[in-house]
Amino acid sequence: MRYDVAGWVLVAAAGATVLLLVVITAVRASTIVANRRHERERSEVLPLLLEITDGADVPLPGDRRAARALGTSAAALVHKVRGADRADLAGWLRRNGFREEALRGLRARRPARRAAAAELYLALDDDPGPVLPLLSDTHARVRATVVRALGEAGAVTAIPAIVEAAVAPRGVSTSTAAMAVVQAGPSSASAFGPVWDSADPRARRLAADVAGHLGLADARPHLERALRSEDQTLRTRAAVALGRVGSPLSVGALETALVGVVRGSVEERAILDALAALDSPREAR
Amino acid sequence: MTVLESVVWWTTAVLVVYYLAYNVLYILLVARAGRAITSELAWPATLTRDLTFANPLSPGVSVLVPAHNEEVGILAAVTALLDLRYPTVEIVVVDDGSSDRTAQILTDAFAMTDVDLTTDDRVEQEGATFATLRSRSHPGLVLVRKASVGRRSDAINAALRVATQELVCMIDADSLLESDALLHVVQPFIDDDRVVAAGGVVLPSNGSRVHRGRIVSTRIPRNLVVRTQVLEYLRAFLVGRSGWSSMNGLLIISGAFGLFRREIVVELGGLDPTSLAEDADLVVGIHRMMRDRGEDFRVVFQPEPVCWTEVPATLDVLAKQRKRWSQGLGELLWKYRKMIGNPRYRTLGVLTLPYFVLFEFIGPFIEVAGLAIVVTGFLSGTLPWQMAAMYAGASVLLAALGSLAAVLVEEVSFSRYPRRRDVLSLVTTALLEPFWFHFLHSWWRAVGMVRALRGADSGWGVMTRAGHDEE
Structure with missing residues (x-):
């Protein structure tokens, strides 16, 4: 009996070790493949992004993967640039249906998707109304992301809602709210x-x-x-x-x-x- | 059944139950850690850190750097700290009685001049301060020169007394922080008013290339002693601390990289100058104070921010370090013995502390005693060699499994070691470790625990630094 137990433990441990080794190898291989794909997509997308920020109306690529890569990169970049570049990128994203996609994303099941959609929507539209319901989202991180995005978008009209979120039982921290209001930069106490x-x-x-x-x-x-x-x-x-x-x-x-x-x-x-x-x-x- | 046979049989049975319990708990920790990290990675890179960086209301951070004979790495460390991507950073270096050129190097490089600083007397300091200096070129850089009493905690307390920012970040003099590390680790304090302490991942920097105090290329070193420590750190941080943090039962925030609300640390009176495990002592002290006050709080661990630190490259230095750590843990468990098993202290009281007593404090003694009895049983013929071999094989594989799980978590999440040979190196180290390091480490831990029980004295460890390859 004691031999049986020892044998089972040995076999289980050996099996688990082999399994882990296989998984580690597979993860490394898939990481290498994914990195190569990202590099390739980046090299394809970069010239197009430069054209968009130069004001060109670049058509969305016909290939679905290329279109997604360009859209994702443009959506990420729109938060990082300012002035005319930002306006050009936002205009391109709006013309290619990303505002509507962001609006749909506000109702997504995954919290991370809702948060990203709120950020994108606020970069493309001046009306913060559609994202305000997310200030009472069930996920704390979504609420915090929305508050920050409202601040970043300069949504002064949303300031009372941001302050309200800071004191709500299921809201955001006072630091997050205060930083967002400062970021929004109201010029008047009103x-x-x-x-x-x-x-x-x-x-x-x-x-x-x-x-x-x-x-x-x-x-x-x-x-x-x-x-x-x-x-x-x-x-x-x-x-x-x-x-x-x-x-x-x-x-x-x-x-x-x-x-x-x-x-x-x-x-x-x-x-x-x-x-x-x-x-x-x-x-x- | 003879007496010897009975002893061998019962010892084997106890060992099996003990290791079974340990491995079940470890699997639970891996599962919790994996879930926490996967959930974190599911979030895309959002605006958060950029906005924190740009916001004037972001809480300021005082980085406290205790230095004792750190002439090899102090310049690179301070240069990297000055380049940190964070809006408001104050750097307080404490030269704790160095006999080398630590202070002189800083004075020359950053034009330090004497200045009077306001001190917070709520924190006590043993070794007298004999000079305070501020940099003319970088006004946020302060140097405190004090007499050493042989304890890192006293140096940290000296820094804490003059720190002025809302948050304090405790690091070691050889710690090299990623440029965004503070932005990452401050974020929990902004997102949640209840957060009082946060820790980040610490990894060995040996073998990596450095440029202006910043790691530019990571690689697993050839030295087996260092390689084994890389594995240990991955296990401890990615699995252990992520897992405990997900249950709000984190016992240790590494002294090499931890962030705290200054007021909370000051209310505790700073670090315990008598403790050898001052980092863990601070965290457990915070848990006790906050629970006793009935205040809601959180101690969190951020798996992404990385602090790189030079680890011992020889067995001799490593042995001294581990004995000291082990002694510190033993003293800590004795100091907070009333919290052990006490449900008032929630996860820390009923799970984390009992775990550390059973598997960290008693563990080395059980391993050493168990090994001796199993060998005796094997030599006397009371333990059949087939069974001894099977249990030995299972023990080796289970130990390797723990390390491989940590390697997998690292590969799935951050993949910080890009070369294929690095992964291979980690895997082979994981398979080799149970055959040599495990026994040595158990012995060192046992010695440290005995020192703790005897109340032996111990001071700053002597760490010979080789520095880094500069690019």
Whole structure:
């Protein structure tokens, strides 16, 4: 019996070893073949991409594999270039049906496909509407990708939705949302819309952080109102943001906020720093 | 049945059960790791890293570099760090009582001048700092010169005290990071507010070609000692850490490349200066602190970012390193013994720590004792040679299987060794390893564990570096 067990273990281990060796060999062989194919496709696609970015209306190749290779490369490149090159690539992708393909991809079963489709769609269309439902996608990575892509596309109208996603139970991290809003680059505090009146202080904190970082002067009334919030973190962030915005008109609101603040607290430090930034320094009490 | 026969029989039975349990757990880890990596690779290259690089809100990173007699590699290492593709990087090099030209090389190359730095006194430091310098050519580069107390952790703490960025990246002085490594390993902190620590893959750099501190061509070296370590690192990182991370039960983030939220490390008081396994000690300490506070958190492992490090090329140096690591692990398990098997600490308490006790701490003793008894049984005729041969054959094949599984994961995922002969070399090393390295390693681990039990003293390891081939 003991011989049987030892024998079975030996045979199973030997079989598994041989199997693994065969699989490793097969994987290496397929990697070599795939790499060669990619190289070949790349050399075929590169001149066509250069023609497209030069403004030529290159027809989609008749061969399905070549067409897919060109489309995939153009879709990847459209995110990496700027200006006229990007406009030419986006125009070519739109003319060849990639916008519609991206729209279909937003409903794909595979999360990675939905995310890639959202990125591509936002590179080809100014209206972020069709991708906004993905902000509550079941897959966290899809939600994060969509938020980033909205930021990269400069979708200022989507900012309230991005902030909302940052405070939703199934949303995105505050860092992701804040970075996306900064990337979107709103020029006015009005881009945050209803966020300034949100009942959730986390949403207003994010708006205060970003407005301060971007130095949005018209955010001042919202930030001064936030100094009177019941949420200490929001009050602290608002003080920091007012310091960054740098309007001397905020000195009065900051001095009023300083009156009731706990001595030695982070909030007091933030207000004192903000006053110092506004050329109105006060001594710590 | 005689007494000797009974001892041999029961020992064999215990060994069979023990190895069966080990291999079942290992297969589970391979499966988890394979699934985690495959799922990661299913995602196409998206905009994520480009946007992180371009965004002014990306968290800053202080890279902490403890250096003790590192004159051979320090210049290449710092040059590579200065070229990292990341928006906000501060580099804090700590010259920990070097007797060679480590500090002088940096001072000359980067125009370092004396400067006063603000220190965070929440982190204690034993060896006194006698100079702090900042580079005139690269203002983000700081050098701290301090007296050595013989512990890497004290050097890291000295760096931590002056680090100013939100995240701290701990590496070794000979670590060479891929240019995008920080972008990769920072991403989990951006994507998930709960992430407090992240580690990346570390692989041996011996035999590879380097240009301006960056690996430009990877190859498996001819030296069997180094080749075997490549295999070990693939096993440990691609299988072990990916697998444990997928269950949020990661015990170790390598000291050669790990990223942490600075505030969390500072709240812990920095690294334990008495620990020889300060990297694992930090991670387990974080697990304990966060669970005791009832806070949700994650410690993650990123399989893609790579840090290359020079590993020992001789058995003598390797033996010292492994004994020290093993001693450190033994001390760590004793320090955190109350967490072992404690469901309060979730996966780490009920799975990872018991695994390390059973297979890392006790393992070497069982192997050495088991081998002695099996040999005795074989020589005395109480263990039939056919059975001894079958079990020996099965043990060798099972050990090789673990390594081959790691090679397969590497081939399927990243294929970082492009030459065909490299794969062949890894496969032959995997088949050879159980015949020689396995026994040596078990012995070194056993010695380290005995030192841990005796509470022996141990300091910085002496690592003779050969440097790299420059292109």
